[in-house]
Amino acid sequence: MSSSKPILYSYFRSSCTWRVRIVLAHKGIDYENNPVNLLKQEQVGDEFKKVNPMGQIPSLVIGNQTLSQSMSIMEYLEEVYPDKPMLPKDPLSRAKVREICEIIASGIQPLQNLSVLKKIGDEKKMEWAQFHINKGFIALEETLSKSAGKYCVGDEVSLADCCLVPQVYNANRFQVDLVPFPTIVRINESLSSLEAFKAAHPSNQPDCPEDLK
Amino acid sequence: MSSSKPILYSYFRSSCTWRVRIVLAHKGIDYENNPVNLLKQEQVGDEFKKVNPMGQIPSLVIGNQTLSQSMSIMEYLEEVYPDKPMLPKDPLSRAKVREICEIIASGIQPLQNLSVLKKIGDEKKMEWAQFHINKGFIALEETLSKSAGKYCVGDEVSLADCCLVPQVYNANRFQVDLVPFPTIVRINESLSSLEAFKAAHPSNQPDCPEDLK
Known part of the structure; x- marks a missing residue:
């Protein structure tokens, strides 16, 4: 290195x-x-x-x-x-962390990123993004309801948590109703109070415009 | 275990x-x-x-x-x-294998899977799938042109190769022109002759209909 x-x-x-x-x-x-x-x-x-x-x-x-x-x-x-560490030690728990990452990183985010929404077009993009985030969050909520402690998998912060918080931010941007997803909301709130998550938030980045801070 | x-x-x-x-x-x-x-x-x-x-x-x-x-x-x-092993030992090479996996597993496949195409609709699904596979393959070809040996990363079979072959099969199903992607085509051909890849092929699965064998 x-x-x-x-x-x-x-x-x-x-x-x-x-x-x-x-x-x-x-x-x-x-x-x-x-x-x-x-x-x-x-x-x-x-x-x-x-x-x-x-x-x-x-x-x-x-x-x-x-x-x-x-x-x-x-x-x-x-x-x-x-x-x-942001991955647990035992292979089954590591698989659970990566499973949650993948539900978000392959199952949700790619369907609501900028370039895909541009192709969908202004008229339909809101409904499209809401549909796919909502569908992904149903799977995510079910998974987290079994794996979560304080955070996505048990009580230790993991790579899964790094995927969750930005995705919840996007869900809010696209006005997805989060009431059906109490576990997602609870974990997101717990994570948002941690220093690392505060430091990494868009509003704390040097390129964030003043009106979005 | x-x-x-x-x-x-x-x-x-x-x-x-x-x-x-x-x-x-x-x-x-x-x-x-x-x-x-x-x-x-x-x-x-x-x-x-x-x-x-x-x-x-x-x-x-x-x-x-x-x-x-x-x-x-x-x-x-x-x-x-x-x-x-299907991941190399050194961290930079492991990152390269996972990068290629992610280009496919997050950047291409989710945009052309069954449920997304159903939402796009019969009339537009072919153009949609071709557009996203082609766009992803441009990135993939550029990456592989630097990383590949016999296979995606050097001369050892890796997890990246496991992602490549099914994606090329899908590209063919959607009639994507593969001429602009010589590295992808070459690696896919090399892999297809390996026993593990033959055994895993759809046509060799017990649930493959006779007319597709």
Whole structure:
């Protein structure tokens, strides 16, 4: 591992970047935050393309390596910075954490991200996002009702929690009724009071516009 | 770990189940294959709901535990059956394998699965699936052009390869032009000749209809 600080290329409201910020904050990893303005299309600009030719955030640059894709980056950080673990020790509990991550990261978020909603079109995008978040939250609520303690899996913060909070934020943005999901709401509230989750929140990022703080 | 055989609840053409079948075959894990007919809605029937109340395949039952979500199951199998590893040893290479998995499992497959296409509707579903597979394959081809040896990452079969082959099969089903993706095509061909990949292919499953064999 290089001794230089990791550099996170991020956007304050990108939920995938937000997941990685939580891991970095939870583990107390010192990093440089380098915002990329998606609204100004900076992710496909020449400068950022030198860092990541795919034009994707989050990108985490460690030494001369660029890591992409949020879950892959989170697993990498867990392996290379094992202190304050975010995966349990026993394989079945690890599988449960990853299952919850996947319900969100493959089952919900990809269906309501910016580029998909753009293709769906302004007229239908609200109904589309609500439908898919609601459907995913039904599965998530059922899973969490069995796995949760204080947090998604038992009483320790895990990678699953890093996926949950940004997804609940998106559900609120799309005005999804959260009343049918009491476990999701309860865990989200517990997590939101933790320092790492506060530090990683979009409103605490340097590129968050003043009117959204 | 229980001494009883794992039971895989599967559907021959489900690409997420197919990924898990490849891991099981590659590692030589003896398992019972229990087909669930999605076309007959058996996944939401009373019998299967006793196994998995969420009605999702793949489900892998080990002892009295039911595991869900393909990537989570694959990581579990890698941890519990470490022989014939499907993740490299060094963290950066592991991150690359997981990055490729995620490009497919979060970036492509969720946008072209059965339930999403049903919502898109018969008239538009072909264009929709082609658009998203093509877009994902552009990213995938760029990534693989740097990481690949014989297979997705170097010359060893990895979890990334388990995701690639079912996705190429889907691309063909949706008549995506693969000419712009020579690396994807080359790796898919190499993998298809391996015994584990042959054994896991939909046409070799007990629930594959005769006319598709």
